Amino acid sequence: MSYEPFSIRYRPRVFGDVVGQDKIVTALRTKLEAKTLGRTILLSGPHGSGKTTLGRIIAMAVNCQNPQNGDPCLTCSSCKRMASGAANAHSGLIEMNAAGDRGIDMARNIIERVRFQSREKMRVIILDECHQLTSQAQAALLKTLEEPPARSMFILATTEPESLIPTIRSRCLPLKLKHVAVLDSAKLVYKVMKKEGVQVTKAHQEAAKKIAAAVNGHPRDALQLLERVIGSLDFDESDDDIDQLIESMSEEIMDISPEKLAFNYVDALVDNAASDAFQVTRRVSDRPDLFIGIAMDIVRHWGYAVSGAKKMMDPHWNRYVSKLQDNHEEVSTNDIYALFSAFFAAYGECKKYVYRPSDVLFRLTLKGLSIV
Numbered sequence: 422m423s424y425e426p427f428s429i430r431y432r433p434r435v436f437g438d439v440v441g442q443d444k445i446v447t448a449l450r451t452k453l454e455a456k457t458l459g460r461t462i463l464l465s466g467p468h469g470s471g472k473t474t475l476g477r478i479i480a481m482a483v484n485c486q487n488p489q490n491g492d493p494c495l496t497c498s499s500c501k502r503m504a505s506g507a508a509n510a511h512s513g514l515i516e517m518n519a520a521g522d523r524g525i526d527m528a529r530n531i532i533e534r535v536r537f538q539s540r541e542k543m544r545v546i547i548l549d550e551c552h553q554l555t556s557q558a559q560a561a562l563l564k565t566l567e568e569p570p571a572r573s574m575f576i577l578a579t580t581e582p583e584s585l586i587p588t589i590r591s592r593c594l595p596l597k598l599k600h601v602a603v604l605d606s607a608k609l610v611y612k613v614m615k616k617e618g619v620q621v622t623k624a625h626q627e628a629a630k631k632i633a634a635a636v637n638g639h640p641r642d643a644l645q646l647l648e649r650v651i652g653s654l655d656f657d658e659s660d661d662d663i664d665q666l667i668e669s670m671s672e673e674i675m676d677i678s679p680e681k682l683a684f685n686y687v688d689a690l691v692d693n694a695a696s697d698a699f700q701v702t703r704r705v706s707d708r709p710d711l712f713i714g715i716a717m718d719i720v721r722h723w724g725y726a727v728s729g730a731k732k733m734m735d736p737h738w739n740r741y742v743s744k745l746q747d748n749h750e751e752v753s754t755n756d757i758y759a760l761f762s763a764f765f766a767a768y769g770e771c772k773k774y775v776y777r778p779s780d781v782l783f784r785l786t787l788k789g790l791s792i793v
């Protein structure tokens with residue numbers, strides 16, 4: 422069997438294994454059981470909060486021959502076929518991503534895919550990063566989304582529901598995922614520890630919490646950190662050793678977590694530390710728009726904090742915002758506004774692919790340095 426990182430091996434396959442999204446999970450179970458789930462769903466929420474995971478569970482559940490409490494049974498022939506992931510013209514699940522392919526041809530491609538029915542009961546299309554579609558492409562999809570062809574279903578996933586045209590949004594069942602809280606993430610880590618055969622003691626329970634806290638609750642990062650910790654454990658480790666391991670590794674992992682990178686970037690820009698800022702951009706490889714998006718979230722919440730709009734703040738960003746406030750007391754709301762505008766413009770450009778992404782980051786860095 423090929424090697425699978427924990428985050429793939431332990432991707433939840435039933436609703437009960439999804440942590441931190443209880444409201445949505447309950448709503449989905451109820452609708453699935455009552456067979457009242459609509460055929461156009463919009464899953465929105467932060468990166469790594471479980472959108473793709475939930476989309477796949479829904480796809481399995483609607484096709485399962487013997488669903489239990491809304492969950493797919495995982496043992497019927499349909500569940501088995503779906504789990505094997507054989508993607509072909511007959512399969513019940515097609516995953517598409519609008520990040521690279523955003524235009525009208527993509528919309529046509531999507532419509533084409535549901536013209537032929539699947540061998541499963543329902544053909545489910547998961548359209549990831551759907552906000553990246555041009556508004557023309559979105560408009561072309563309207564009719565299909567409003568009334569999907571027989572035995573087909575659409576699950577749109579996005580980190581940015583606001584960027585969808587309103588007519589699309591109004592046609593979907595909106596389900597908004599949250600940042601996974603540290604304690605929920607700790608439960609996940611603890612469960613996986615047990616599944617990995619770690620003899621779980623009280624110290625391990627504490628360790629699970631520390632791991633989850635080190636990555637601010639992010640499930641994928643938490644599993645990645647756990648995997649490294651377990652890989653480095655000796656058989657005769659003491660509780661102290663575990664503590665130390667987690668401490669040293671969490672720093673490593675935190676350094677590569679997108680949130681930490683984005684925070685470092687903003688921090689360096691405001692410090693006018695050109696070389697630090699460029700160091701960070703060098704490490705942003707594939708998706709600069711996601712990176713800039715996270716940095717924007719941080720700057721926006723910083724703006725809320727500085728202008729006293731505490732009500733607008735999502736507590737998830739507190740730790741970054743309070744560090745920025747400590748490090749840069751002198752920064753005014755005007756500075757923050759200017760910085761945000763620079764990010765906003767760069768974000769739009771990344772999405773249009775007008776420049777090579779590294780050029781956008783280059784220019785954003787120079788611009789940002791001159792602002793504050």
Ligand SMILES: Nc1ncnc2c1ncn2[C@@H]1O[C@H](COP(=O)(O)OP(=O)(O)O)[C@@H](O)[C@H]1O
Binds near residue numbers: 433441466474641
């Ligand atoms: N709510 C969650 N509960 C349990 N595991 C999760 C959750 N969210 C994410 N994960 C883990 O992180 C990985 C990536 O999640 P994914 O569903 O692809 O996130 P998204 O599509 O929202 O970016 C999954 O394979 C899973 O291991």
Ligand SMILES: [Mg+2]
Binds near residue numbers: 473
């Ligand atoms: Mg996803």
Ligand SMILES: [Zn+2]
Binds near residue numbers: 493494497500501
């Ligand atoms: Zn089944």
